[in-house]
Amino acid sequence: xxxxxxxxxxxxxxxEALAERLRFxxxxxxxxxxxxxxxxxxLDSQPEPAxxxxxxxxxxxxEQVLAPASPLQSAxxxxxxxxxxxxxxxxxxxxxxxSVPAIGAVVPAEERATALQILRDEIGDCxxxxxxxxxxxxxxxxxxxxxxxxxxxxxxxxDEDAQGLPFVGRAxxxxxxxxxxxxxxxxECYIANVVKCRPPGNRTPDPEExxxxxxxxxxxxxVIRPQVLVALGATAATYLLGARQPLAGLRGRxxxxxxxxxxxxxxxxxxxxxxxxxxxxxxDLQIAMKELGLxxxxxx
Ligand code: URA
Numbered sequence: 202x203x204x205x206x207x208x209x210x211x212x213x214x215x216x217e218a219l220a221e222r223l224r225f226x227x228x229x230x231x232x233x234x235x236x237x238x239x240x241x242x243x244l245d246s247q248p249e250p251a252x253x254x255x256x257x258x259x260x261x262x263x264e265q266v267l268a269p270a271s272p273l274q275s276a277x278x279x280x281x282x283x284x285x286x287x288x289x290x291x292x293x294x295x296x297x298x299x300s301v302p303a304i305g306a307v308v309p310a311e312e313r314a315t316a317l318q319i320l321r322d323e324i325g326d327c328x329x330x331x332x333x334x335x336x337x338x339x340x341x342x343x344x345x346x347x348x349x350x351x352x353x354x355x356x357x358x359x360d361e362d363a364q365g366l367p368f369v370g371r372a373x374x375x376x377x378x379x380x381x382x383x384x385x386x387x388x389e390c391y392i393a394n395v396v397k398c399r400p401p402g403n404r405t406p407d408p409e410e411x412x413x414x415x416x417x418x419x420x421x422x423x424v425i426r427p428q429v430l431v432a433l434g435a436t437a438a439t440y441l442l443g444a445r446q447p448l449a450g451l452r453g454r455x456x457x458x459x460x461x462x463x464x465x466x467x468x469x470x471x472x473x474x475x476x477x478x479x480x481x482x483x484x485d486l487q488i489a490m491k492e493l494g495l496x497x498x499x500x501x
Pocket of ligand 1: 354356357358361367
């Protein structure tokens with residue numbers, strides 16, 4: 202709707218500060234945060250540009266900073282959003298009356314399976330990053346849509362790529378044992394990865410690959426809203442917490458994560474290489490159990 206309000210302009214320092222904040226949110230995959238930043242500038246205080254006129258400076262800035270060159274951006278002629286990050290939110294909203302949860306919002310338990318399926322459909326036969334070229338199966342995630350405990354790994358390995366399921370190889374066997382030691386069944390938890398396609402030779406995902414894929418992980422987490430997340434290894438910890446730090450400094454305590462509790466521990470593949478660290482990992486899992494109100498299962 203056209204208004205007579207004057208366009209809001211920012212001085213160059215404020216523009217750079219906004220751009221920096223938007224880049225930070227984009228890199229974390231936090232779409233909701235930067236929408237809050239940009240939409241008031243675009244919608245509340247700017248006159249509708251006459252057709253052919255340049256968009257207001259802040260809107261242009263947001264578009265430059267936020268819109269990645271992605272096959273998911275709106276097709277020409279499609280109704281435009283002022284800020285369009287990968288286009289997923291717009292597409293998901295049009296289906297089955299499902300609304301993407303805002304941070305802190307709760308998807309009712311009975312709708313979570315559908316919400317995850319919609320997200321899976323959104324990802325489709327993904328070609329958003331180069332990892333798709335070596336993929337046999339995209340590994341979306343596995344487990345209960347109403348899980349109270351959600352594990353995040355790095356990315357699929359060969360076994361996972363072959364089966365389309367996370368943590369089904371040797372590291373997965375160890376993860377299953379860790380879950381059983383907590384007195385839980387694997388199918389009661391949810392398991393996902395930072396990237397959904399196998400990096401060649403099981404290398405660590407590149408930042409670009411992780412930033413492209415992790416918004417989907419964030420959205421899975423926002424649908425399930427487990428009480429506790431466990432980041433398995435440095436890659437999961439880095440992309441969930443948005444800061445690269447040595448694992449040692451992140452383990453052994455509870456981090457606040459979007460209204461949930463996040464615990465960082467060693468990746469099971471690392472524990473297979475250095476079993477002496479299993480004791481430390483068990484200490485981390487006990488922190489998770491405490492957060493969940495779980496007792497250590499009795500032997501026998
Ligand atoms: N390692 C991971 O990080 N994820 C898997 O799914 C399997 C192995």
